[in-house]
Amino acid sequence: MLLSVIILAYKVPYHVLLCVQSVERSIASIDAEIIVVDNNSQDETEELITTNFERVIFQQNNENLGFAKAYNQAVHTAKGKYVCILNPDTVLSENCFKTLIPFAEKQPDFGALGPRLIDGTGHYLPESKRNVPDFKVAFKKMTGDTSRYYANQLAQDEIGEVPVLVGAFMLVKKQAYLKIKGFDERFFMYGEDIDLSYRLTQNGFKNYYFGQVSVIHFKGESTVKDRKYNLRFYGAMQLFQQKHFSQGFFIDKALDLSLKCLAFSKSKVASKEEDQKEKTAIFWVYKGNLEQEELKNIPFQINQVINFEKEKELQKFNSKLIFDLNFLKFSEVIDAFQLLKNNKNRFRIRPSNCNFILGSDTSTSRGELLKW
Known part of the structure; x- marks a missing residue:
């Protein structure tokens, strides 16, 4: 294999x-x-x-x-x-x-x-x-x-x-x-x-x-970047230093103390995402033929269904774009993330044959999961 x-x-x-x-x-x-x-x-x-x-x-x-x-x-x-x-x-x-x-x-x-x-x-x-x-x-x-x-x-x-x-x-x-x-x-x-x-x-x-x-x-999904995270992260740095680049007992101890102080000084990083539910337009991205019946049970309002093949339709700003993998390739979604990254958009993905979307707007805290 x-x-x-x-x-x-x-x-x-x-x-x-x-x-x-x-x-x-x-x-x-x-x-x-x-x-x-x-x-x-x-x-x-x-x-x-x-x-x-x-x-x-x-x-x-x-x-x-x-x-x-x-x-x-x-x-x-x-x-x-x-x-x-x-x-x-x-x-x-x-x-x-x-x-x-x-x-x-x-x-x-x-x-x-x-x-x-x-x-x-x-x-x-x-x-x-x-x-x-x-x-x-x-x-x-x-x-x-x-x-x-x-x-x-x-x-x-x-x-x-x-x-x-x-x-x-x-x-x-x-x-x-x-x-x-x-x-x-x-x-x-x-x-x-x-x-x-x-x-x-x-x-x-x-x-x-x-x-x-x-x-x-996506990052931040299994671990929230809080004090416990910082202690583990800086503790791992200390272990690596002692294992491969030890500077002697006193310098190692000083580094250990510095890392612990740094970990404790870092408070939990809160998400800075603004509540833009009323302001953000939501666009459902598909390719091919999409029956409106497929979207009837979704528990939020979609402003517009847009076709992935029409690049101009994708050029949105300050919007939430939901990519439907029942119609799209993963490579297309990844390319779209990179193409539209500077437009202050938020991206979500719907997996094939699933009734949920997920995505993340920050690497320091958990993202959004919405099921229906």
Whole structure:
């Protein structure tokens, strides 16, 4: 088998469903499997996945094992030559793996690869490619200087080697993953992707950023960016520093104290989204033939149904655009996110054969889910 796509779910059942739909279309012509691991969400995740996707391998954990341990568990059961570590709040295009895997196959000493990630507003996420956060880089990031933290030596749409990829989407050669013994399970959540990327390069493998393929990463769905998040995030940074770049007992302790103070100083980031329900026009985006009967049970007023093929109709401002995947390709939706990102629009997606929409207007808090 060529590919195993592993999705780790935790309390985001409807995002997982959308993610799996996109993965199924992306592996349509590839010898591949999909594994969904649920970290004891205790919600509708298992029912939604096992009911709607017969071919998906579902693994249920009885406790929240964290990111690293749950993925290690799944990789050992995976059959693919490559494994794709994938977050549940991601959306892939139909040509994603058809483009990335042939590139990976041509690279000597291939370790891992990551695509260009965009958020729910269509904007580029700079963490798609990063440098190794050694002591100096980490210290600068703590003070708000990210000039050396992100791998700005490559442009957003370029392809090339980078030191560090993000765990939201990592295509990894399974042989390389197993050689370095996978994720370090001391990282419960955050930092394990940096550590894995660094250890791959330390063992002679190469990591690549592929800026010609875009993937939506909503962010903030499994974890609200509150004080608990900050403690885990900065604690992971501390663990990485001590593991690979220890400066001695006293400097390590000083860094530890600084990181804890920084974590406690960060309060919960509130969404700044304004309540524009009365002002925002809502447009339903389709392609082909749409029967008005299909929209009769939707619990909000649609101002206009617009055709995706008529680009001028899509050029809206300060509007909410709902993309219906009963009619559209994932690649079309991803392209539209990027095309319309600067028009102050808000985007929502309706998965195929589903009566809900979802989307996110900020990367720091949970987005909107509306069912009917």
